[in-house]
Amino acid sequence: MSPVTDAVAQSAQLGWVLGVMTVAFLTSFVGWTLWAWWPSNRERLDAAALLPLEESP
Amino acid sequence: MESNWHRNLLEHRSGLFAALTTVVISIGGLVEIAPMFSVPLDTTGITVPTPLEVAGRDIYVREGCYNCHSQMIRPMRAETVRYGEWSRANEYAYDRPFQLGSRRIGPDLMRVGGKYPDAWHYEHMRDPRSTSPGSIMPPYSWLLEDKVDVADIQASVNALRTLGHPYPADLDVGASMREQATAITGRLAESKITVDPDREIVAVIAYLQNLGVDGKKLYATAGSQ
Amino acid sequence: MEAAPLSAPRYDDASVRRFITATVLWGIVGMLVGAILALQLAWAPANLGLPWTSFGRLRPLHTNAVIFAFTGNALFAGIYYSMQRLLKTRMWSDTLSSVHFWGWQAIIVLAAVTLPLGMTQGKEYAELIWPIDLLIAVVWLVFAANFFGTIAIRKVKHLYVALWFYMSMVITITVLHVVNNLALPATLTRSYPVYSGMTDALVQWWYGHNAVGFLLTTPILGLMYYFLPRAAQRPVFSYRLSIIHFWALVFLYIWAGPHHLLYSALPDWAQTVGMVFSLMLLAPSWGGMLNGLLTLRGAWDRLRTDPILKFWVAAITFYGMSTFEGPMMSIRAVNALSHFTDWTIAHVHAGALGWVGESVFAMLYYMAPQVWNRKLHSVSLATTHFWLATVGIVLYVVAMWTAGVTQGLMWRAFDEAGLLQYPNFVDTVRTLNPFYWIRLLGGLMYLGGIIVMAWNLYKTATSDSSNALEA
Known part of the structure; x- marks a missing residue:
């Protein structure tokens, strides 16, 4: 259809591309989770949870 | 910070x-x-819908038939015994929009083509319970009165041609519709049903009678059905 | 209600009031058409023999009205209300807010006229004809401009997680709508999709599944993350969990579309990918559910007296149930039985009436008193609504489960001779009739609940200033 879809179509059928994608997605998920639980971010994020309660309605 | x-x-x-x-x-x-x-689609043996069948399909879509009828036979014995050979991808090559459906309030129609005579469809559309006692399908009696507009179908054929349906450049839409419709009204007349060839019901019958016929020829194997 | 609502004239609550009104009105229309359809399936003469009242033309009206009119307006009401407060700023442009509201209502009216006339694209939940699709694109971009404009002028740096969910809706619905509706017009009212056959089917169910995902799920989760803490008067159980399940949810959701095409002529690998991702989707879905339910820990005693919390608990429970059921139905062996039956209808209504509907009611009962600055007219009527809605859903869903499994089993039943036990399709239809009446009863209870709510909110909005929240 277009060079972009063709390229995606071809690479999506390559085993190693799928393997790399899986690892990349898993890594970003684990990384993001670690980031959220990192002590320095923890406090800030817990504070952010109070945002809806700050304002008078 | x-x-x-x-x-x-x-x-x-x-x-x-x-x-x-x-x-x-x-x-x-x-x-x-x-x-x-x-994925290359092998369309060998799959015929392009005729203008009259396009008209019938447009009516099928207009009436929302897909809300109650699927066109997708799954590769399972219970399905192939009831409906016929299971559906292949190339059979849908000229389906715009696709009409696989998602709920069988009524039966699957993938291979309804040739299953009943034209007169059965006529009576069924007029009053579904006359041919299928207990059916909950609404009657479609207006199809017996309303006319198909050739100019309208010409527009459809033009659009479909642009999208890649291989219609010959010199295709006379009106003549093609008349010819196919007259054949159907002729068969209906044999069953003592008189109807003008320009009525919507004729187009719907043309469409339904063509459903799954190509695939049946291509894929029917001994033992199924 | 701890503070003075009138302290915030800087917020555009007029738009919120309009969207709330539209939600209630279209909710009644959408559910009423649903009840008519239920009657038609139980008693065919209710099709009336007229083109514009036949099931095939009315069913798209029902689905479009509930998804885009009822839920759509509710989302806009909730988003306009919460985002101004979370960002401590007025909506970017009053003009755009107005164009958005009236544009959206115009689309709904056009849909309500064209669908019964048989003007349709013939793709589920994308039935509206191409000129209306263009209008939808324009109005949606107006909303998007207003949304991102408001974010640009915000007074709070951190984008609270609710806004992440809203943003994923704004972006994803744009992409879905454009790609699925690419078509070549033949006439003013008819067009043909650029895709054909199985490609069209895959694009459609990528759209259909993610319309559920990004219109009926993620934005409502976002709204839950704002309105539930407010109703429970405590922060969300785990903010960290909310931001993690956000990314997991939006990433995984998109892949699950092919589970609508199991055992079809779609390539096998695509079916398998759809099934696997559907199963994985259980994790972030239940992350959201647990986060919602656990937010209520310590507030369970208020459940007895507060209808808003009742609605939230029921909604989140239905969410957990549907998001367990969905992945289960995506397993090929289960799908072989459930597909094409009323089991699917049970599933979508547990989601739409349970999760979406009850969340919307919780939001409306919270927002309406705030934006009209009046105490809720009657808490006991709201509680009545809760029981009507919940019992109605249970009747509906149990009837449709039973009908679905019954019909699925009848279709595949063979006798000792190896022949179909019910070769006449109509026999399997006849069996369902009692369940269709029970479904109608459940639906009517649900509709009755909405009418009770409409009356309650009307009395709230029109009561005199002696009922103001802050005396």
């Missing part, structure tokens, strides 16, 4: 956040849909 590059990156830059969201929601669709365009 101690500066955190990642914090700035994600939480404070809404533009970047939106871009990242766009990427994340695009991956799955691209990976699944893009290959569909690179």
Whole structure:
């Protein structure tokens, strides 16, 4: 259809591309989770949870 | 405030956040849909719907038949025994829009072509319970009165041709419709049903009688059905 | 209600009031058409023999009205209300807010006229004809401009997680709508999709599944993350969990579309990918559910007296149930039985009436007193609504489960001779009739609940200033 879809179509059928994608997605998920639980971010994020309660309605 | 590059990156830059969201929601669709365009579809033996069948299909879509009838026979014994040979991808090559359906309030219609005589469809559309006692299908009696507009179908054929349906350049839409419709009204007349060839019911019968016929020829094997 | 609502004239609550009104009115219309359809399936003469009242033309009206009119307006009401407060700023442009509201209502009216006339694209939940699709694109971009404009002028740096969910809706619905509706017009009212056959089917169910995902799920989760803490008067159980399940949800959701095409002529690998991702989707879905339910820990005693919390608990429970059922139905062996039956209808209504509907009611009962600055007219009527809605859903869903499994089993039943036990399709239809009446009863209870709510909110909005929240 277009060079972009063709390229995606071809690479999506390559085993190693799928393997790399899986690892990349898993890594970003684990990384993001670690980031959220990192002590320095923890406090800030817990504070952010109070945002809806700050304002008078 | 101690500066955190990642914090700035994600939480404070809404533009970047939106871009990242766009990427994340695009991956799955691209990976699944893009290959569909690179799979070659063998259309040998699959006929392009005639103008009258296009008219009938437009009516099928207009009346929302897909809300109650599927056109998708699954490769399971219970399905092939009831409906016939299971559905293949190339059979749908000229389906715009696709009409696989999602709920069988009525039976599957993938291979209804040739299953009943034209007169059965006529009576069934006029009053479904006359041919199928206990059916909950609404009657479609207006199809017996309303006329198909040739200019309208010409527009459809033109659009479909642009999209790649191989209609010959010199195709006379009106003549083709008349010829096929007259054949149907002729058969109906044999069953003592008089109807003008320009009525919508004739187009619907043409469409239904062609459903799954090509696939049946291509894929019917001894023992199924 | 701890503070003075009138302290915030800087917020555009007029738009919120309009969207709330539209939600209630279209909710009644959408559910009423649903009840008519239920009657038609139980008693065919209710099709009336007229083109514009036949099931095939009315069913798209029902689905479009509930998804885009009822839920759509509710989402806009909730988003306009919460985002102004979370960002401590007025909506970017009053003009755009107005164009958005009236544009959206115009689309709904056009849909309500064209669909019964048989003007349709013939793709589920994307039935509206191409000129209306263009209008939808324009109005949606107006909303998007207003949304991102408001974010640009915000007074709170951190984008609270609710806004992440809203943003994913704004972006994803744009992409879905454009790609699925690419078509070549033949006439003013008819067009043909650029895709054909199985490609069209895959694009459609990528759209259909994610319309559920990004219109009926993620934005409502976002709204839950704002309105539930407010109703429970405590922060969300785990903010960290909310931001993690956000990314997991939006990433995984998109892949699950092919589970609508199991055992079809779609390539096998695509079916398998759809099934696997559907199963994985259980994790972030239940992350959201647990986060919602656990937010209520310590507030369970208020459940007895507060209808808003009742609605939230029921909604989140239905969410957990549907998001367990969905992945289960995506397993090939289960899908072989459930597909094409009323089991699917049970599933979508547990989601739409349970999760979406009850969340919307919780939001409306919270927002309406705030934006009209009046105490809720009657808490006991709201509680009545809750029981009507919940019992109605249970009747509906149990009837449709039973009908679905019954019919699925009848279709595949063979006798000792190896022949179909019910070769006449109509026999399997006849069996369902009692369940269709029970479904109608459940639906009517649900509709009755909405009418009770409409009356309650009307009395709230029109009561005199002696009922103001802050005396």
